[in-house]
Amino acid sequence: MGTSNTYTEIELVQGLRARDQQIFGYLYDHYSPALYGVVLKVLNDENTASDVLQEVFLKIWRGIEKYDTEKGRLFTWMLNIARNTAIDTLRSKAHKLDQKIHELSNDVYLQTSQLTVHPSVDHLGLTKVLEKLSKEQRTIIDLAYYKGCTQEEIARLLDIPLGTVKTRMRNAIIQLRNVLKQM
Amino acid sequence: MDVQRYISSGIIESYIAGLATELEVRELHSAMEQSPELKTAVDAAQLDMERYIQMQSQPPPASIKDKLFLLVNNDQSAEMADVTAAGAVPAYEAEVPRERKPLTLVHPAWRVMAVAALAGVIGLGYYIYQQGQADSEWKVKYEALVSEKETMLAEQKVFQTRMQESESMLTTIRNMKTVNMYTVTTARPGLLGTVYWNPKSQEVLLTIHNLPEPAADQQYQLWSIVNGKPVDAGVFDMSTATAGFQKMKAVPGAQMFAVTLEKKGGSPTPTLSAMYLAGKVAG
Numbered sequence: 452m453g454t455s456n457t458y459t460e461i462e463l464v465q466g467l468r469a470r471d472q473q474i475f476g477y478l479y480d481h482y483s484p485a486l487y488g489v490v491l492k493v494l495n496d497e498n499t500a501s502d503v504l505q506e507v508f509l510k511i512w513r514g515i516e517k518y519d520t521e522k523g524r525l526f527t528w529m530l531n532i533a534r535n536t537a538i539d540t541l542r543s544k545a546h547k548l549d550q551k552i553h554e555l556s557n558d559v560y561l562q563t564s565q566l567t568v569h570p571s572v573d574h575l576g577l578t579k580v581l582e583k584l585s586k587e588q589r590t591i592i593d594l595a596y597y598k599g600c601t602q603e604e605i606a607r608l609l610d611i612p613l614g615t616v617k618t619r620m621r622n623a624i625i626q627l628r629n630v631l632k633q634m
Numbered sequence: 635m636d637v638q639r640y641i642s643s644g645i646i647e648s649y650i651a652g653l654a655t656e657l658e659v660r661e662l663h664s665a666m667e668q669s670p671e672l673k674t675a676v677d678a679a680q681l682d683m684e685r686y687i688q689m690q691s692q693p694p695p696a697s698i699k700d701k702l703f704l705l706v707n708n709d710q711s712a713e714m715a716d717v718t719a720a721g722a723v724p725a726y727e728a729e730v731p732r733e734r735k736p737l738t739l740v741h742p743a744w745r746v747m748a749v750a751a752l753a754g755v756i757g758l759g760y761y762i763y764q765q766g767q768a769d770s771e772w773k774v775k776y777e778a779l780v781s782e783k784e785t786m787l788a789e790q791k792v793f794q795t796r797m798q799e800s801e802s803m804l805t806t807i808r809n810m811k812t813v814n815m816y817t818v819t820t821a822r823p824g825l826l827g828t829v830y831w832n833p834k835s836q837e838v839l840l841t842i843h844n845l846p847e848p849a850a851d852q853q854y855q856l857w858s859i860v861n862g863k864p865v866d867a868g869v870f871d872m873s874t875a876t877a878g879f880q881k882m883k884a885v886p887g888a889q890m891f892a893v894t895l896e897k898k899g900g901s902p903t904p905t906l907s908a909m910y911l912a913g914k915v916a917g
Binding site for chain 1: 643644645647648650651652653655679680682683684685686687688689690691692693694695697698699701702703705706707709818907909
């Protein structure tokens with residue numbers, strides 16, 4: 452069934468609603484690396500990440516009726532499912548908060564030795580982006596997005612006043628967007 | 635509200651980083667409905683964030699896809715079963731095929747007619763015989779009738795054999811569980827194949843209603859799914875399986891049957907992405 456078709460977002464959604472497995476296969480082939488990237492970065496454990504990725508795609512397959520085209524793009528919806536499912540798993544595993552910081556510093560993406568494993572992935576671009584952000588900026592984005600931390604948790608982990616979390620997040624994201632613009 | 639001030643408040647960045655509280659998210663969504671300018675700003679930030687997230691893509695282990703599709707197929711056949719079982723089905727119907735191929739049965743009326751015709755022929759022959767055999771013209775006619783009678787007798791034997799075959803096939807199928815197999819893509823809707831399976835004798839018969847002809851180096855293969863694991867039930871040829879019933883390998887226990895397209899001669903494990911049909915065994 453290896454078709455090299457490309458589908459528009461509308462065709463994908465219609466195909467999923469019609470329970471078309473060929474479309475679902477296409478969706479998996481095209482989006483699983485991005486979603487697996489999210490899940491793996493949240494959990495930092497390949498075994499759990501594999502199970503969670505499967506769960507994520509089942510949620511997409513079973514829950515496509517819940518997706519509202521008015522509310523946002525399909526990819527955004529899928530990313531949210533991946534992030535939420537992974538973070539729920541992380542929380543249910545009763546991860547200690549301190550461990551999150553520890554995990555972030557052990558993050559596979561930040562260890563250049565790991566980056567050669569998957570040459571297909573845009574690590575060159577990523578490395579360039581990460582170089583242009585300060586360590587705190589990287590950490591604050593990752594704690595919020597990939598670890599699902601609240602403002603209070605971030606304030607405590609980074610040892611900064613609660614009132615400045617939002618401002619620092621804003622600066623971090625603005626910096627990130629500027630770097631992306633230059634690429 | 636002052637949109638510019640709201641935009642520079644940091645709420646958008648909090649939102650796309652997943653840091654905004656539920657209340658803030660609701661507030662932002664309703665503000666976006668009011669202000670196209672705000673919506674554009676949020677969408678642009680969202681796109682950039684997604685780019686950053688996508689940069690961290692990782693190819694997942696290859697085994698996940700197969701496992702996923704097995705689960706999805708399970709889902710699908712359960713759905714299909716729900717659709718077809720619309721309304722309560724009385725228990726006694728469960729074992730009887732809901733849709734059956736019209737079998738080429740001999741109508742009982744034919745039997746009656748054949749016997750009557752035979753009796754007529756014999757009677758007439760006897761009558762003619764009685765009428766005096768001197769008349770050679772009659773004699774010719776009589777002999778023609780006798781040979782006709784023999785032809786009819788022979789034909790009746792053929793009919794009888796066919797009828798016995800049909801009846802025994804019917805009896806066999808009546809005692810079997812029917813597993814309707816449906817498409818797993820929208821390209822070929824409807825009921826596409828049926829497995830008749832006797833869990834006691836483990837006998838499996840397969841009939842195909844509608845499948846595309848495979849390429850010369852490919853064959854369809856039937857699988858029984860036992861506790862989530864596919865077990866080979868043999869490859870089949872389209873000609874046999876579409877014309878009638880093809881006997882497949884014995885299956886001791888199964889929750890599902892499925893058909894995949896494999897290389898000629900079959901594969902040890904199914905190519906789940908090339909699954910054409912799947913059906914759940916009822917209760």
